Amino acid sequence: MADTALTTPPTDRTDLPHLPQRSAVRTLLRLWPFVRPVRARLFTAACVAVVASCLSLVIPLVLKWLVDGPVTEGDAGGVWLGGGYLLLLGVAEALLFGLRRWLVARPLAGVEAAMRAALYRHLQRLPVAFHDRWPSGQLLSRGTTDLQMLRMFLTFPLTFLLVNGVTILVGWAVLLAQHWTLGLVLLAPVLPLMALCSVFEAKYGRAARRTQDQLGDLTTVVEESVLGIRVIKGFGRHRSQARAFKELTRALRTSELRKARLLACILGVNTALPEIAIGGALVLGTLQVADGALSTGTLVAFLSTALALRWPVESIGFLLAMSSEAATATERYFEVMDEPAVADEGNGDEGDGDAAERPRGTNGAVGGGGRPAGSDGHDGCDGSPTGGLAFSGVAFRYPDAVPDSPPTLKDVTLHIRPGETVALVGATGSGKTTLTALVPRLYDPTAGRITLDGRDLATIGRDEARSLVAVAFEDPTLFSATAGENVLMGAEHAQEADLRRALEVAQADGFVDALPEGTATQVGEQGLSLSGGQRQRLALARAVVGRPRFLILDDPLSALDVRTEAAVEAALRQVLAGTTALVVAHRPSTVLLADRVALLSDGRIAAVGTHHELLRDNPEYAALMSGEEEGAR
Numbered sequence: 307m308a309d310t311a312l313t314t315p316p317t318d319r320t321d322l323p324h325l326p327q328r329s330a331v332r333t334l335l336r337l338w339p340f341v342r343p344v345r346a347r348l349f350t351a352a353c354v355a356v357v358a359s360c361l362s363l364v365i366p367l368v369l370k371w372l373v374d375g376p377v378t379e380g381d382a383g384g385v386w387l388g389g390g391y392l393l394l395l396g397v398a399e400a401l402l403f404g405l406r407r408w409l410v411a412r413p414l415a416g417v418e419a420a421m422r423a424a425l426y427r428h429l430q431r432l433p434v435a436f437h438d439r440w441p442s443g444q445l446l447s448r449g450t451t452d453l454q455m456l457r458m459f460l461t462f463p464l465t466f467l468l469v470n471g472v473t474i475l476v477g478w479a480v481l482l483a484q485h486w487t488l489g490l491v492l493l494a495p496v497l498p499l500m501a502l503c504s505v506f507e508a509k510y511g512r513a514a515r516r517t518q519d520q521l522g523d524l525t526t527v528v529e530e531s532v533l534g535i536r537v538i539k540g541f542g543r544h545r546s547q548a549r550a551f552k553e554l555t556r557a558l559r560t561s562e563l564r565k566a567r568l569l570a571c572i573l574g575v576n577t578a579l580p581e582i583a584i585g586g587a588l589v590l591g592t593l594q595v596a597d598g599a600l601s602t603g604t605l606v607a608f609l610s611t612a613l614a615l616r617w618p619v620e621s622i623g624f625l626l627a628m629s630s631e632a633a634t635a636t637e638r639y640f641e642v643m644d645e646p647a648v649a650d651e652g653n654g655d656e657g658d659g660d661a662a663e664r665p666r667g668t669n670g671a672v673g674g675g676g677r678p679a680g681s682d683g684h685d686g687c688d689g690s691p692t693g694g695l696a697f698s699g700v701a702f703r704y705p706d707a708v709p710d711s712p713p714t715l716k717d718v719t720l721h722i723r724p725g726e727t728v729a730l731v732g733a734t735g736s737g738k739t740t741l742t743a744l745v746p747r748l749y750d751p752t753a754g755r756i757t758l759d760g761r762d763l764a765t766i767g768r769d770e771a772r773s774l775v776a777v778a779f780e781d782p783t784l785f786s787a788t789a790g791e792n793v794l795m796g797a798e799h800a801q802e803a804d805l806r807r808a809l810e811v812a813q814a815d816g817f818v819d820a821l822p823e824g825t826a827t828q829v830g831e832q833g834l835s836l837s838g839g840q841r842q843r844l845a846l847a848r849a850v851v852g853r854p855r856f857l858i859l860d861d862p863l864s865a866l867d868v869r870t871e872a873a874v875e876a877a878l879r880q881v882l883a884g885t886t887a888l889v890v891a892h893r894p895s896t897v898l899l900a901d902r903v904a905l906l907s908d909g910r911i912a913a914v915g916t917h918h919e920l921l922r923d924n925p926e927y928a929a930l931m932s933g934e935e936e937g938a939r
């Protein structure tokens with residue numbers, strides 16, 4: 307077998323035509339809503355920094371006074387006084403810069419936290435189709451490194467581009483006022499520097515984008531490798547994985563080196579050109595001092611001012627590089643934030659993060675067997691179903707499906723009467739999971755309609771739909787929380803008694819009580835400290851804890867041993883008797899939990915009947931139940 311590694315394809319968005327081509331400034335302006343609340347502090351800090359930086363320009367003027375005055379006249383007292391002034395100016399500059407830092411540190415940490423919270427909230431509201439499309443590492447890197455970069459930008463380059471800009475302007479005004487011809491010599495490199503900076507900014511922006519995307523890919527690979535460590539080790543893939551990872555890090559290193567080369571070029575030019583100009587001014591100035599056209603003090607002051615401007619000029623390249631990275635981080639952040647979230651048509655409130663993905667049941671929603679008042683479960687006069695869960699001509703195609711491929715579901719029509727349990731059977735890949743995902747509105751049908759107790763699901767709103775419908779997925783995802791918390795996630799107001807009942811129904815009470823701290827035991831990341839069957843039973847308990855009106859179970863017994871399966875089945879029978887349920891089933895034992903069976907074939911409901919009727923009359927169903935279909939695969 308080829309020595310292939312399991313890595314995600316690299317993301318390179320630098321050349322994608324759909325990316326809006328905004329300038330760095332326009333991109334960064336999008337941060338304004340987050341910065342707005344701290345604008346007063348930020349502005350005050352910038353003013354403080356401008357004053358501190360301009361103080362450094364006063365030092366050469368004191369030097370001029372010192373050289374032309376006390377030093378020339380041999381006035382020791384004056385020299386001490388001048389030294390005192392210089393010391394005071396230095397201390398004041400240091401204090402003001404310290405004050406600036408204090409002013410911005412706390413509010414900018416708040417801006418970062420607010421942006422991170424907004425991103426997380428938005429991620430929870432985005433449709434499942436978005437998460438199908440986006441690699442998790444790309445989202446993770448946007449919420450971590452990109453936001454750190456933005457805080458760094460707001461703390462440092464944003465202020466210092468302004469401060470250094472003002473300092474350079476004031477410094478040049480001082481230089482021109484002292485000696486305008488020498489001042490013009492120093493100004494000579496400005497135009498070529500500006501042109502070079504603009505080219506640099508464009509090139510560096512592209513390099514930064516590539517690097518940040520590669521970092522996201524790397525994060526995805528690390529995350530997948532850690533979660534899939536058992537598979538990687540089990541198949542002896544650790545070496546090929548490490549090699550593939552090394553390739554990615556090498557690509558990242560190449561991009562980082564390109565950034566470093568670009569930065570080195572701009573820093574070199576930014577340093578060399580002003581130094582050459584200062585050298586020229588020094589030669590010209592010395593000649594003028596020798597001719598007596600210029601005082602020594604003026605030349606000293608002139609050169610000190612020019613030297614004081616060296617850092618503000620040299621740092622421009624570095625600050626532009628950081629700003630470019632920040633613009634890229636902003637772009638990446640808003641690529642996610644601009645994705646339209648699913649609106650909740652019911653109450654206009656998509657709710658907090660947990661509402662979007664985690665199915666919830668309602669506490670006490672089912673009374674006396676869960677049949678809604680006034681609904682007898684019979685079809686209406688016009689033949690349309692009035693109660694229970696009904697699919698009418700439902701079609702669905704995944705948004706990221708291959709173009710022109712047939713839809714996953716084509717014309718699904720099925721009515722599950724109130725209190726009835728229907729088993730959904732079909733070959734692998736026939737669309738069973740897809741159909742169940744439509745009920746809690748993880749996806750919306752592309753045609754047809756689904757009704758819950760006669761109400762069109764499309765008009766119910768996601769929050770309400772998820773409060774009526776509880777789901778136990780085939781893959782029993784648990785969270786880094788306690789066993790009890792994982793179960794209680796299934797119902798907002800469930801009490802300890804509900805928790806116990808749900809654990810008993812799912813036959814999970816025995817093993818949960820045997821855990822070191824019972825229901826308060828942490829189950830580890832994704833519940834990996836538990837066995838597959840234990841995870842599945844907790845997921846089942848989560849689905850039933852809220853006594854949901856509608857219950858969707860996707861092959862809930864697949865990971866259980868025969869004895870536990872029989873016990874869970876017995877308990878489930880009681881739960882199913884009081885709710886309207888759709889149960890995806892692969893095995894006769896699960897099918898027997900249901901009142902009727904629906905056979906899903908080629909995206910349609912091909913047959914509905916009891917298990918025995920279908921076994922007798924439908925060869926496809928008989929083959930599925932006997933395992934022939936699976937065997938043929």
Ligand SMILES: Nc1ncnc2c1ncn2[C@@H]1O[C@H](COP(=O)(O)OP(=O)(O)OP(=O)(O)O)[C@@H](O)[C@H]1O
Nearest residue numbers: 438704706707714733734735736737738739740741
């Ligand atoms: N997010 C997705 N994007 C595109 N296609 C998808 C997506 N999820 C599933 N599919 C496709 O939809 C089809 C039906 O998948 P589904 O998981 O619903 O089948 P299933 O009947 O539940 O299979 P199984 O019995 O193996 O669980 C498959 O061809 C699958 O490749």
